[in-house]
Amino acid sequence: MPTRRRPKYQPLSDFLAVQSGDERTVTFAQIEALLEQRLPSGAWSPAWWSNTRAYQQSKAWLRVGWRVRRVATSGEGHVVTFVRMVSDTTT
DSSP states (O other): OOOOOOOTTHHHHHHHHTOOSSEEEEEHHHHHHHHTSOOOGGGGSGGGGOOOTTSHHHHHHHTTTEEEEEEEOSSSOSEEEEEEOOOOOOO
16 A cells, blocks of 8 residues: 655644644744755745645645744744634634
């Protein structure tokens, strides 16, 4: 039986899924350590971090209830801030 490959950004999903609190800032280096590989060159563009399910990387954080609030790709050590999504339970 063929083995299914784990999604490339699954380690990031796993990391975010166990975080407490509503906000988490991580460096690109920390993310690369989780992934055990370098981020693609596109990650240095804020557009790469958009909160859209059209991209494999954004599915990683959206599926576990987080979204990107802010990305700093210069001057602050290359960091991304994730915030927990709040579900609206009112109808």
